[in-house]
Amino acid sequence: MAEHLLELRDLSVRFHTARGLVQAVQGVSWHLDRGETLAILGESGSGKSVSASAVMNLIDCPPGEITSGQILFEGRDLLTLNEEARREINGRRIAMIFQDPLSHLNPVYPVGWQIAETATAHGTPAQEARARARELIARVGIPDPDAAMRKYPHQFSGGQRQRLMIAMALALKPDILIADEPTTALDVTVQAEVLSLLGELQRETGMGLLLITHDLGVVAEIADRAVVMEGGRIVEAGTPYDLYHNATHPYTRKLISAAPGRGEMRADRAPVTPLLSCRGLRKEYGSFTALKGAEFDVMPGECLAVVGESGSGKSTVARLVLRLEEASGGQALWKGEDLLTKTPREMAKVRRQLQMVFQDPTQSLNPRMSVYEIISEAWAIHRDVLPKSRWRGRVQELLEQVGLKPEHADRYPHQFSGGQRQRIAIARALALEPELIICDEAVSALDVSIQAQVIQLLGRLRDELGIAFVFIAHDLPVVRDFADRVLVMQKGEIVEQGSVRQIFDAPREPYTQRLLAAGLDPDPEVQARRRAERLALQA
Amino acid sequence: MQRMIGKRAVSSLISLVGLVVLVFFLSRLTGDPAALYLPIDASEEMRQNFREIHGLNDPLLVQFGRYIGDLAVLDFGESIRKARPAIEVVLEGFAWTLQLALITMTLVTLAAVVLGSLAAFRVGSLFDRLASMLSLIGASAPDFWIAIVAIVVFSVGLGWVPTSGTGTVWHWILPIAVLFIRPFGLIVQVVRGAMLTALGSAYVKTARAKGVRNRPIIFVHTLRNAMLPVITVIGDQAAALLNGAVVVETIFGFPGVGKLMIDSILQRDFNVILAAIMVTALAIFVMNLLIDIAYALLDPRIRT
């Protein structure tokens, strides 16, 4: 057997918890060669991030424990190297893009500095490192790179932060890039750019790319090989084509068949009085206008999808409506009353009817509360919803509905995977059975099968309880399956809105057209064809 | 920023005036300086005369009006005990106190931050336990113990440093060493605690993934995030020093403002009390402003 650039052999990782041991990774083996892209697909919570962290030596031991296995990098076992040697490898030879950009960026340092630090930590002169950082920021498509260098993480949108994370990892052109869900928060056009950037680097430096993703389209687009994980084990491996067409393991088959975007689009609905209608909603950050007068309505029981460019102000709309930030102008009429002028006391009354799933699930869960406490807090706040004796039962029910286990109720947020946390956040929003839920990239970190399950759940709630959704997403197939109407945003403006059929079948605006065209198909064959077309077009 | 400072200056001025009014009236409720200043066998006539000279016979409001009037032209009145302008006496002492506080707090901050951070980084290790224990003992031991034992050992026994007084740099060593101990212990503990929490953050993992060395991870990445409570406590301890390090001043014969304040309070030398409070309050107000600015500098999320 030839020496691989990176090889995992029989890796097992477990965690100590109050409730016993959690076996996160069990006997996982895979390898990655120079210039190759290996995709890890799999169920949310199946150990993808943990195995990647093991490569980076980032598992806290204890409570974590690597019980078996080897991680061979150019033939050397990383697990036996001393700290100094690991440090030399980290960042320079192997870099990682973390799944959860917000918490992985240091809140108190400007992002330019943080990106440059990757280089300076390995001896690059500061000047050079800054230049490189600036270049990378520009490369990942952040507007006004010079200003961005000096800004702090909280001043960026979710997708922008993810791209900063990418820039940080690429700073030293590593030999191996471990990308943990690098494009979950990116709209398809930006995603395409980022993927092509990665591809370019790969060609240029022979970088090995380990891509953890749930997006079959991405796999189809760039992966050379893929492995599928479930429950801490690798259940199947092969080329994307093989997996897509000839999957043998039932889980893989379930995954493939769950790929969204193939269902019926929802029929147009008769107009009714809107639940929420925004008029001229504006938000300025200093001299920068993040939102330039958004106007839209949300009807009761409808799903309004908001798609658009990363950084176009989608999350801002949500934050303004919920009064998490004060708007610079405009109105947000909730059943005819302006939310933006309500006093905190009045606002508290409406809150029950208006819930949100945040884009960064990790940060939105209180790390000191158990899952049970997090979800049941809704009822503790609104006493009339559910008697206390039924809380536990209902929490378990909600957890099961979003694909978690009842016993997860007593765990704490940090003990979950990214996708699991996102589901906890969803369960929390559902607990109150509000009239409107704003989902900000609420299913982006879920593998397609769970995603399908959650979407199904949301759909059921919409139909049965008449809950309306504002569904901020970049995943067009999901939007296509779930939304009633679609709103397209770009640069702080709503460029187009209409029924889902109208947008998907007959987009008017060029941006919308571009967006739709950039979508990736889960079928590697289709995707290969498109790629060829694209290349031909460029030539 | 400028607007914030301006607003702050106004509100601080109001509180300073409030403080002065409060101290002026409350302190005058606490007894007659004549009884304390004059010898116990002084006659009533002498006392009357004394009160007349110092304007203590007038109604309180008249006295207050006069005081404020004088204050407007920066006349802080005379010290009864010292027969000198109160502000002069106070500034003399305050200069010493300020130096002492500055030097001590600088040393404390440096030492405590480094030690506390390292202890947190190696939580549970022998180093951590030892650093915690020693700093705790220092912080909870009576300060005069340390002072007197230090004098007995280092001055009388070993003859390394002078026992007390002022003059050379050597004279500063013991007072600073004694003053150092309590804030050091407290701040080590606060740093250690805050760092412990901060070191568990995800961005520390990012830094490790970048291959950043331990030292910058501790002192650059994490420390700044842990600094908010730390500088607050540093401020509190500095304020305590600015208010006067009484024990050190009495034991080491250090001419600071602390003993002056105590003597003035015990002797009801109102003008000195007021002047001293105004000067130290001003220093503390400015320091708190600086600390509030430091919050914003340290953590961009607070800047709004």
Next chain:
Amino acid sequence: QEGRDVTIVLGEEVDLVEPCMATRSNIGRIVLQNISETLTELDVRGDGGVMPRLAESWEQVDDNTWRFNLRQGVAFSDGSAFDAEDVKHSFERAQSPEITCEISRYYEGIEITPTVVDAHTIDFRTEPAQPILPLMLSLLTIVPSETPMEFTREPIGTGPYALAEWNPGQNIRLERRDDYWGEQPEVTGANYLFRTDEAVRAAMVQAGEADIAPSISAIEATDPAMDKPYPNSETTYLRIDHSVAPLDDIRVRQALNLAVDREAFIGTILAEGTEIATAIVPPTTIGWNSEITPPPYDLERARALLEEAKADGVPVDSEILLVGRTGNFPGATELYEALQAMLSEAGFNIRLQMVEVAEHEQYYSKPYVDDRGPILVGAQHDNSRGDPVFSMFFKYDSEGRQSGIADARADELIAAATAATGDEREQLWSELFAYLHDEVVADVLLFHMVGFARVGPEVEFEPTIATNSQLQLAEIGLK
């Protein structure tokens, strides 16, 4: 003549170096007879009584007039010559209502008019007659006639030393004058330092940083080679307020006295050498009555007296407040705690309250608060002046500010003794002491205290009873 400077470490910083405030012990130790001199001086080392200083001689011209012949050829440290005008001015300045000179209190209630006879002769007319005027003038520091009617920060005097440097809070330096009229002292200059802590003062002499620490506590006085005890002229006592029951009953007061085991304190809480007091002034004072014996420690009798009083309806069970002053002298708290225990043992109901100076003063001096309960005030009184007149009126006259009694006979005796001279004066004082102690049982007299001076190995100095109030550099010898 070879000489050198000495360093003296005092317990309390001076706020002023004002000659007319020299009766304050911390000022006096620096100023008195070093910078500023007086007309007369009390001999505390020998038996000489009142000795000449700036006055060469004096005589009583008539009942009410004293004439002082001043020394000639004396110059102030600013160069001006010393004459009768200076004396007159010094006296008037001390009496002036424009400043609150403390020495003026000794001339309270007496009308004194100085008259310049010639440049070196001055008459003092007093109303009423003042038999001890020469003694009283041993307190009057002489300043030049140009000295303004406000506290000066640059004292000018005729003494052998002059103020050279004053860094408030740090030190004061005196330097020897070349043009001093008298004999040149050995010490060329003195550096005064101030340390509140007894242990530090002791340590400084030990470490060689100071030559003399005029007062350290008995606890620190562990080295007989350096530490010299001296009666520090302080008398500790419990002032009884006779106007409130049950303390208005003599049996109760006797019981109080009998219940205290005075011997037990000496050599334990208080230094060896402490004497049991039978009067409020120390034994070196004129009129000292050696016949008076201190009350024995007799618990049985104390209890019996209390029983007796109780039987007569005296409310002996009522709570008596014992007020002590914190930090009054080393071991104060222990002393009062022990007293409380002893008195309780005898059957008293004592509540101890330790307070700071200002509050202590409220209990100690008139006007006393109304509807107060029975109170014992623990206090110290200091008289090193040699004559009881400086104490007795304040402490025992019905009008005295700190008097707990109102007794016609005592008033009479005090008045008579104050006016008398010579043996008669001594006689009257003696009588008063005995009367107060045995018949009135005015208070619980406790101890004449002992102080310690630590003197470094390189100087020679013997502390005296006056060391509490003055420290003449001229009396310091070098080894």
Next chain:
Amino acid sequence: MSDTTTVPVPPKPAAMRERPALLRLASMLWADKFAFAAALLLLAMIGCALVGPWLMGDAAGGQNLRARNAPPFDLSRGWLYVLGGDALGRPLLARIVVAAQNTLLIAAGAVACSMIIGTTLGLVAGYRGGWTGEVIMRLADVIMSFPSLLLAVIVLYMLAPSVANLVLVLAITRIPIYLRTTRAEVLEVRERMFVQAAIVMGASTPRIVFRHILPVILPTLLTIATLDFAFVMLAESALSFLGIGIQAPEITWGLMVSQGRQYLTSAWWLAFWPGLAIILTTMSLNLLSGWMRVALDPTQRWRLEIGGKRNG
């Protein structure tokens, strides 16, 4: 549908699940031997405080000038004198035991009051901000620059001397540190996303502040509080000097320390033992607060939960 498997630890499977909270705490305490020892020591101190005066009150008050400043570790005078005797010959051991009550009462009272008031005001100032916040912060400035001795003297003159007033003075002077620390932390914590999530859920301000923000800040406050304990115990004796509060024959450790001061060079044990008691109390409290910081933080708790069987 599947998830990673939870493998129960063999020896104690279901037991772990059902263990009541108290037992779980106890086992977490046992896991940290230092904290465990600290807890025992504190229990002993509290025991002294409860029954000490009743048990040794007489011995502590009994003067015996012959045993004055009796040196420690000399059993010839009986075991009560193992720590030596004080200036009036009272056994130090008995006095320390008896003094525990007043000492702990005053210190706990003052620290608890200042911490509760300071924290509450700090939470309001930090979370509410604006005009209210400004007023509170300036109030803190004023207290910080108000000399505690003056405050004590004023209280002494306006109110009667009593233990409650002593606690009042001590508490007031310590408020600013909690207030300012709390506010500083609130400024940062309130920007965190989970606080926003709570707002979205409609949580009331008290709930947000006490359930979400306070737990983050609490460990820091407890750290400060434990050291304040020592500070208050020592400061209290300085105020007793003024006549506020504790008066003989009542006794506190702080008072014993300050009375022993003058004997420091001749009979060190007078001030040493009560000083040691203060240090030990502070240290125990600090160890416990350190333990609590870990026990209350789910991301750190494993340190205690996996206890001795650390095999990573």
